[in-house]
Ligand SMILES: [Zn+2]
């Protein structure tokens with residue numbers, strides 16, 4: 001290796017990096033240099049240096065090909081009380097800052113302020129940031145105060161502050177592992193399906209490069225309570241002590257629910273997620289424990305495991321490259337499925353191979369789309385992709401268009417409004433709940449439905465509050481509406497968030513029409529059952545489904561026409577004679593439909609050589625595979641891609657490929 005080139009890992013990299021940092025940041029009065037997880041943190045005693053030399057810090061990061069963060073040495077930071085006072089004294093009189101909205105992160109030396117007018121607070125050229133840093137040693141970040149308070153985010157922030165010393169120790173341990181010397185090198189690349197291959201549920205895929213092992217998703221099947229709901233974690237290839245990293249694509253139960261279990265059995269490595277996935281995931285996992293207990297079952301793990309998971313979470317924004325192992329770099333890109341959802345791009349072996357895991361995603365063409373969308377479609381443009389793991393939930397099915405689905409829903413609402421009935425819409429708390437609220441909000445604005453009350457029950461409020469924390473990640477029309485016009489689709493005079501029995505009774509017994517959104521989406525539990533019990537026997541009412549109903553669930557039984565339902569209540573069976581109309585609406589799905597999957601492949605750049613289909617019923621995956629086989633030329637592939645539909649426990653060799661063997665088998 002020539003003297004100019006800097007190796008990307010190992011002891012040699014570390015010592016070269018330290019030498020370059022000392023050279024570049026001379027004058028910063030460096031007190032220590034730490035490898036904290038994927039980042040290199042440089043602690044300095046001269047805070048003025050940071051802002052005067054931002055260009056130099058950027059150059060350094062480019063040279064080292066790593067994230068370099070420069071922080072003040074904790075010993076030169078002013079006390080938190082003094083810093084709060086200083087910030088308040090500098091805020092212009094027309095900007096409101098509540099002292100409770102000033103929070104500190106000791107690990108990174110950051111003070112976060114929520115303000116109603118962030119731009120005004122920061123001043124021209126962000127002068128305030130400079131002043132605060134120079135005077136107090138804290139790096140200032142200002143965010144727009146979201147219109148809804150998120151209790152989850154508050155408690156996460158509190159927890160992160162309390163555990164900051166522990167988190168820093170954990171990050172350094174993780175850094176040691178990421179920047180270790182290569183032991184054997186990238187000898188091969190293979191995947192092992194631990195779950196979600198030829199099925200929907202318990203997503204978990206092991207990526208093994210010989211040098212390192214990465215787990216993509218750690219889910220559980222929502223439809224089962226037994227051990228079969230877990231991925232095949234007991235195969236000999238999967239050893240927690242050998243696992244370098246867990247990467248979570250999004251916060252749905254079938255992708256996250258077994259993650260705390262890994263911590264219960266001794267995993268202490270990093271968990272990479274986007275910031276909204278962190279928030280939603282912690283909310284969902286805590287709720288998952290509660291729900292299990294309420295159903296009288298023993299949860300698989302406790303809050304203790306969630307706490308230890310929290311010290312190992314590393315958040316990564318979209319489109320930012322980070323090292324997760326000596327030979328693996330990760331980039332999250334938008335997947336358009338739910339807030340924070342991502343496709344996972346892995347760059348393996350310093351230029352050797354690139355794998356894209358779509359996980360669950362939504363795709364549509366912005367130019368021609370006419371739906372009311374909360375999220376932008378998935379990204380389709382990449383640097384390199386040799387192999388693609390493609391979800392195929394809707395591989396065989398083309399539901400009606402989103403536009404038509406919205407039209408149908410508004411029609412039903414107009415119908416109940418005329419008959420003075422009530423419409424119940426069971427929804428999942430994450431994703432569909434917010435999508436429907438947005439559709440209702442725009443319909444009210446455009447006067448396509450009358451001004452009737454909308455009751456919202458279940459965790460939907462908490463999750464909607466999270467959506468308002470990240471307006472920059474929403475589809476452009478929503479983003480503009482929220483950031484520049486002060487509108488909030490999750491709050492309007494018609495909207496009532498149900499948080500006690502009184503409001504619930506009001507929703508059920510009030511005279512006049514109403515819309516009721518409640519969890520759970522498949523009616524397997526949650527407040528929706530209360531509404532159903534009380535409203536089912538009135539024929540003016542309507543029950544509509546806006547998402548998939550799994551076989552065996554109450555939602556599916558009703559959709560298939562069952563009209564006598566037994567519900568258990570305080571140890572007694574109550575028979576309900578269903579007289580309301582049950583009308584499922586298709587087309588609101590958060591997954592790419594069959595035509596969208598093919599369209600995604602058509603616009604995907606560059607084209608992969610290998611396509612692995614997962615996250616779908618076998619028949620869906622077969623049908624999708626067949627469609628790709630028949631139309632690869634139309635989709636813009638130069639050579640036919642190799643398509644495989646493996647089952648769980650199969651191991652798929654991605655690299656190296658012996659083409660001679662492949663050809664021999666094909667003919
Ligand atoms: Zn999902």
Ligand SMILES: [Zn+2]
Nearest residue numbers: 252254255360
């Ligand atoms: Zn899924």
